[in-house]
Amino acid sequence: MTAYTKIAAIAAAAAFTTTAVYADGHVDRTGWPESFTVGTASQGGTYFAYGSGWANLVAEELGLSGSGEVTGGPMQNMALVHTGEAQFGMTTMGPAAESLQGTNPIAPGLQMTNACAMFPMYQTPFSVTALSASGISSISDIPDGARIGFGPAGSTSDTYFPRMMEELGVNFERRNGGWSDLGGQLQDGLLDVIAFAAGVPVPAVSQLEVQTDVNIIEFTEEEQATILAAFPVSQFEIAADTYTTLEAPARSVSMWNFAIANCDLPESLVNAVVDVVMSDNERMVNIHRAARSTLPENWDKNGVMKWHPGAAQWFIDNAGADIPADMIHGG
Structure with a gap:
C-alpha cells in the first residue's frame, strides 16, 4: 500500500455529518462513492489550503467522507484523477495540456484524457x-x-x-x-x-x-x-x-488553475460538487482569499481540457456558459 493510499484510507474512515439539502435524498445519488479524495500539493502551499478547504466543505454539504490529500502537485494530480485513484484534484492549465498530450513526466506516453475540467479556481x-x-x-x-x-x-x-x-x-x-x-x-x-x-x-x-x-x-x-x-x-x-x-x-x-474530476464520476455528483463550491463565493474566500477568482463567469478560462458533463451542465444552467459539445467529455 502506498503512502498516498494509506492517507486516502484514513481520510475515507473519517465521518462527516450534515444537515445540507444534498444529504436528504432529493438528489439522484446513484453511483456516488461513499468517500472521495482531492489531490492537492505539499503542505504550506495554496493548493493544500484551498483544496482541503473545498474538500471539507463538499463533504459536509453532501454527507460524504472526504478530504484534501498531500500530493506532488498538478502533474501528479492529473495522473491520480485520470486513473481514479483520486476522484478529484487540482491542476494548472500547462500541466493539464502536457498530460493530455502524453508528455506528463510521471507517465510519458500516456494521454490522461480521463481527467475532466470541473471548475475555475484562480490565477x-x-x-x-x-x-x-x-x-x-x-x-x-x-x-x-x-x-x-x-x-x-x-x-x-x-x-x-x-x-x-x-x-x-x-x-x-x-x-x-x-x-x-x-x-x-x-x-x-x-x-x-x-x-x-x-x-x-x-x-x-x-x-x-x-x-x-x-x-x-x-x-x-x-x-x-x-x-x-x-x-x-x-x-x-x-x-x-x-x-x-x-x-x-x-x-x-x-496560468489558470482548475479543479478536475475523474471523467467517469456520476454527472449528478460532479454537478452537486460544483454547485456547493460555485454558489457561495464568500464561503470559498473564507477558505482562501485566492478564491476571489473562483467565480462562475471564469468558466471560459478553460481552453485545454474537456469538461465533465455534470460540471458543464452547471455552468450552462447557472452561468450562461456556451460550452461547445466537442469540449464536453463524451459529447
Whole structure:
C-alpha cells in the first residue's frame, strides 16, 4: 500500500455529518462513492489550503467522507484523477495540456484524457524581480548568463518560466529553491533575478521591498504577446497596490488553475460538487482569499481540457456558459 493510499484510507474512515439539502435524498445519488479524495500539493502551499478547504466543505454539504490529500502537485494530480485513484484534484492549465498530450513526466506516453475540467479556481501570475542596484529594469536588460531563481524544482514556476525566458531570448543559469531562500540569495547578490509563478503578492518579494530597493519587471506588449502565443497562459496585470514598489499596474501573464474530476464520476455528483463550491463565493474566500477568482463567469478560462458533463451542465444552467459539445467529455 502506498503512502498516498494509506492517507486516502484514513481520510475515507473519517465521518462527516450534515444537515445540507444534498444529504436528504432529493438528489439522484446513484453511483456516488461513499468517500472521495482531492489531490492537492505539499503542505504550506495554496493548493493544500484551498483544496482541503473545498474538500471539507463538499463533504459536509453532501454527507460524504472526504478530504484534501498531500500530493506532488498538478502533474501528479492529473495522473491520480485520470486513473481514479483520486476522484478529484487540482491542476494548472500547462500541466493539464502536457498530460493530455502524453508528455506528463510521471507517465510519458500516456494521454490522461480521463481527467475532466470541473471548475475555475484562480490565477497564478508569472512575475520577475531584480534589485534596483542591478540596473535590470526590463527583460531585455537581463545579461547573458544571468543567475535566475525559478522556485522549487518541478513546480509550475520551474517548469514554465525557464521556457518563457528562452522564448524571449534570455540566456541564463538556472537556480532552484524555496521562495524565501531565493529572495535571500537575490538580496545577497547570489542571484541576478528571481522569476516566480506564485500568487501575488509573493511574500518573498514583499519582504525584499521592506529591506531594499527592487524592480518589479513587467513584460512589454510584444513580450506578452510572444508568451501568450507559445504557452497556455492568459493576460494578467499585477495591480499597482500589490507592491509598494509599483506605481502602475505591471503587465504579466498568468496560468489558470482548475479543479478536475475523474471523467467517469456520476454527472449528478460532479454537478452537486460544483454547485456547493460555485454558489457561495464568500464561503470559498473564507477558505482562501485566492478564491476571489473562483467565480462562475471564469468558466471560459478553460481552453485545454474537456469538461465533465455534470460540471458543464452547471455552468450552462447557472452561468450562461456556451460550452461547445466537442469540449464536453463524451459529447
